[in-house]
Each structure stands twice: as structure tokens, then as C-alpha cells.
Amino acid sequence: MNIELSEKLRSFPPFLFEELYRKERAERARGKDIISLAVGDPDLPTAKPIVDCAVREVRKGANHRYPNTKGNENLRKEISAWHKRRHGLDFHPGDEVSILIGSKEGIAHLPFAVLNPGDYCLIPDPTYPTYRTGVILSGGRIHDVPLEEKNGFLPDLGKIPRKVLERTRLFFLNYPNNPTGAGATPEFYKDLVKWARKNGVIIAQDAAYCDLYFGEPAPSILQAPGARDVAVEFYSTSKTYCMAGWRIGWVVGNSKLVCALNQLKENIDSGPFNAIQNAAAFGLKHHESIVPPVRAHFKRRADSFCAALESAGWRFKRPGGSCFVWARPPVDCASLDAVYFMLEKASILTAPGSGFGKYGEGYVRFSLTEPDAKLREAARRVKALDWTKLK
Ligand SMILES: Cc1ncc(COP(=O)(O)O)c(C=O)c1O
Numbered sequence: 262m263n264i265e266l267s268e269k270l271r272s273f274p275p276f277l278f279e280e281l282y283r284k285e286r287a288e289r290a291r292g293k294d295i296i297s298l299a300v301g302d303p304d305l306p307t308a309k310p311i312v313d314c315a316v317r318e319v320r321k322g323a324n325h326r327y328p329n330t331k332g333n334e335n336l337r338k339e340i341s342a343w344h345k346r347r348h349g350l351d352f353h354p355g356d357e358v359s360i361l362i363g364s365k366e367g368i369a370h371l372p373f374a375v376l377n378p379g380d381y382c383l384i385p386d387p388t389y390p391t392y393r394t395g396v397i398l399s400g401g402r403i404h405d406v407p408l409e410e411k412n413g414f415l416p417d418l419g420k421i422p423r424k425v426l427e428r429t430r431l432f433f434l435n436y437p438n439n440p441t442g443a444g445a446t447p448e449f450y451k452d453l454v455k456w457a458r459k460n461g462v463i464i465a466q467d468a469a470y471c472d473l474y475f476g477e478p479a480p481s482i483l484q485a486p487g488a489r490d491v492a493v494e495f496y497s498t499s500k501t502y503c504m505a506g507w508r509i510g511w512v513v514g515n516s517k518l519v520c521a522l523n524q525l526k527e528n529i530d531s532g533p534f535n536a537i538q539n540a541a542a543f544g545l546k547h548h549e550s551i552v553p554p555v556r557a558h559f560k561r562r563a564d565s566f567c568a569a570l571e572s573a574g575w576r577f578k579r580p581g582g583s584c585f586v587w588a589r590p591p592v593d594c595a596s597l598d599a600v601y602f603m604l605e606k607a608s609i610l611t612a613p614g615s616g617f618g619k620y621g622e623g624y625v626r627f628s629l630t631e632p633d634a635k636l637r638e639a640a641r642r643v644k645a646l647d648w649t650k651l652k
Contacts, residue, residue: 269398278616281600285610296639297610301439301584301628303503305558307544308551311502314543318536328532331523332360332511339542340496340511347548348481356516359523362533364469364497364510367522369394370529371465371493371512372431374521376401381425383432385416387440387617387624389467392433404429407620410578414443418456426460435467437479440617440626441587442580444474450485457491463518464492469510472501472552474582475560483514493518500584501552502544509533509541559584562629562636569640570627574648586627587614592648599625602651607642 278299289295306312318324331337337354344350352358361367372382372395382396386405396403404425408414416434434453436445450466457464466482482492493514499505512519532538544551563586567579570588577588590599596613603609603625614624629636 272397274393278612281597281604281610281613284601284604288604288608293608295604295608295610296631296635296642298627298629298631298636298639299610299612301500301630302505303500303584303630304632305503305555307502307504307507310547311504311540311544311551315507315536315540318539321536324535324539326535328535328538330359330527330530330532332358332532333535333538333542336360336509336511336538336542336545339545340513343545343548344481344483344513347478348484350481350483352513353516356520358511358513359519359526360532360538361495361510361512361526362530363499363508364467364495364512365391366508366530367510367512367526368392368433368465368467368495370525371518371522372396372399372401374525375431375463375518377430379428380431381429383416383421383425383429383462385434385438386619387614387621388433389435389439390617392467396431401431402428405618405620406432408438408441408443409620414438414441415445415449418453426462429460429462431463431465432457433465433467434482435469437470437474437580437582439470439583440585440612440614440621440624442583442585443578444476444479444581445482447480447484450480450482450488454482454485454488454491458487462491463515464488465495466492467495469495469497470500470583471496472548473556473559473584475556475563475579476581479582489515491515493522498541498544501548501555502541503555504541504544507537507541509537559629562633566627566629566636566640569644573644573646575643584629586629587624588627589623590625590648592651593623594651596622596624598651602648603643603646606650607639607646609639609642 378400406416497510574591575588596615600613612626614621
């Protein structure tokens, strides 16, 4: 039988890194020692007390039953308490917090809850690709909003065409930003919320990197006056607690949106394993002792890797947070040319900026999620590269 896949599935853009990964495999097969800095997957292990808590929780029979889609009460309460300590905000654990199977899951599902076919969703360019997923599947339309270096990688709201704005229902943003490493200020959020309320746009701010900041603590959009009327914020344990494989995230903010996403999810999934939710709750409860060393570790890495890039003539601003460095090579060239050049001549795999959107062209993203010794070796190789050899 010739199995025909759906038009929607076929309308997904091709996976841009496929060809790159094929080349990487070919280089490895030739015996090259490839250092992969392409994907943001933390190498640091989850803190031992969280792992120990998970082991205890796995042994409890009560946790073997179905979880509840919006998440167990223990975790939702710890999340509320954490937001109070971290941002000075009160969220009702019953209807302003919902647990996700990783923030990616909630991000992909939110558009189904708020978009009708033909509605616009604003998506930053360059972007984390999952923002597009739910919009495409729900029949929404995408309008790309450039994030340019000259604006500190913040969107220029005045440039969004009026015709688009009239049909815009949703805007995905993410700060501290992947892929650019840029941060947002409370003033930016204040203006954004004012603009969103005026234009009837729902803001979905993705705070996956909110605790990997290198200066002042990253603010929450929900601290801006009136934000709860229009915004939700997505959080993740993946980077903050190095729990990427455990798949726990949450959404917080406007209760109508949180409940709508939850209602949708009740029809799709049954939530994450309670043992894992309780381990995440333990992490949140002990955030102040577990997270600062993780943050300091990523900052040390960023400092030393950025110093190497600077001395090799790369053009960039040091990241204010996240685990990424977003930079232009010492010579002007297409992102993919730079990435292939580094793969072939230095055996380093990086992510081409063009893979994150048109405005990423000319940039390369380095992910600092490999062990320190590998990062030191990558920095040495980057410094040794002779860019005059790039054809
Ligand atoms: C900007 C951004 N948001 C969300 C996610 C997904 O995180 P999670 O592991 O919670 O699904 C990632 C993962 O890399 C990310 O970079």
C-alpha cells in the first residue's frame, strides 16, 4: 500500500540540519574526533539529591497510577512557592500553573487552544523551531518578526504591519534568548504588555533559560503591570536543573490560557510520571542550593569560550545568559559555509544561524553543553583556524 502522509505533516519545513548530520557521520567514519557544539543538551548530571529523591519516589506504589494532566499538587505548590521567592509573584497552584511534559510539549500545543485557521502568530526570527509546530498544525499563519543585533535581538514592535496585527492572536518570545543569548529587561516587558493589551495579542514568553543568567537575574514578563491579562510564561527544568531527559516543564500566568491548555492536554496526554514530578518539586524546593553552581559553571564556560572566540576575531556580543554563543565568524560568509569549514578543518560541529531563520544568516551558534575538557579543546581548535582558507 502506498501510505500517503497528511498535507499538514508534509508542510513542515525539511529538517535543516539533516545534511549537516550526514556530513558529521561521514567525518566520524573517517576517524575524525568531532566535538559537537550543535545541540543545547546539558552535559552536567542532574544534582544527586534530586536523583536520590526520584529513586525514593519510584518505589512508592501510589506513584505508579495515572498522574493528573495538570500536574500533581506537590509540584504545582512548589512552583508557586518558587515564583514567589524568585519573582515576588503569587500564582494559584490550582488554575494558574500547569505541568508539561517538557516545555516543548506545551509550546507546541498552545496554538491549538487559541488560534483559529487564518489567525496570525508572530514568531521571532531567528527562532526556536517548535514555536512554528502548533501554528502550522492548527492552520494558523506565521509572521516572522526579525530579531536584529542592532536592537539587542529584541523585536521592533512598530515594524509589524497593521494588516497582520489586525489578525494576530499570539506572539511567541523567548528570553534569555535561544539562539542569540540576549536578555530582556523589565522595561521591555512593560512596553510589550502594554502593546499586547492594546492590540489584543496573547504573549507566550518562553523562559526555558531564565535561570542561566550571567548578570542580574532574568526578569519574568509576569512582573509587568497587567501581564496576567494577556500572558503566559513557559518554564523548563531541562537547563536550570540539568534535567533535559526527565521531561518536566510548566506554564504559568493567565488562568484562562493555563486552563485552556490543560483542557486540550486532557484530551491528549495524562501528564508526566508522578515520581519525576516529585523529584522536580524537590529540585524547586532546594533551588537556592542546587542552581547557583550550575549557573556559575555555564558562566565560566561562556567566559573562557568567548575569550577564545574574541582572540580569534569572531564578531559577537557576549551572552547575557543561556548556554549559547551566537557569533559571526572572522570573515563574512554564509552560516552553512562557516559550519562546514569548521567541521572539515577543525572537527567542530556547530549550528548554522540560517537554520533558525532568515535573520540568522551569517551567524553560527555554539552550544556550551559539552564537558569542560572538550570545550577547551574546541576553543583551541577555533583559535587555530585560518579563515583565509575558506573558499
Ligand atoms: C528556547 C527553548 N524553549 C524550550 C525548549 C524545550 O525545553 P524542554 O526540554 O523543557 O522541552 C528548548 C530546548 O532546547 C529551548 O531552547
